[in-house]
Amino acid sequence: MRYPLLTTEAVLAELFHMVGDSPSRKETTWQFLRSGTIMLASIQDSELHHIHTLMSQYADRPMDFADATLVYLAIRESVETIVTVDQTDFSVYRIGGKRRFRILPVDRP
Numbered sequence: 001m002r003y004p005l006l007t008t009e010a011v012l013a014e015l016f017h018m019v020g021d022s023p024s025r026k027e028t029t030w031q032f033l034r035s036g037t038i039m040l041a042s043i044q045d046s047e048l049h050h051i052h053t054l055m056s057q058y059a060d061r062p063m064d065f066a067d068a069t070l071v072y073l074a075i076r077e078s079v080e081t082i083v084t085v086d087q088t089d090f091s092v093y094r095i096g097g098k099r100r101f102r103i104l105p106v107d108r109p
Helices: 009-019 023-033 045-057 065-077
Strands: 005-007 038-040 081-083 102-104
Touching: 005 065, 009 023, 009 065, 045 065
Parallel strands: 005 038, 081 102
Antiparallel strands: none
């Protein structure tokens, strides 16, 4: 994997929603985000049509905005590995419509 890991504002919004209201969990999350392991990648207005296309392509899932931003970043930045708790959806999504993601952590039965 290449560090820092890329993420988007949409993913951070989902992360803090999942963390919940616990002050200690929020603080731990902030410490992780500020550790340098994560880098916030920007998506410009001119790139939103790519995200719209992805969400339309995977409408049967349905693909949410945060997932679409990550798939788009993978295409734009030539990244094939993703760290996610959303293993089910990312096992279906394809990079450029063809390549599968290498998903971490590895889901073991």
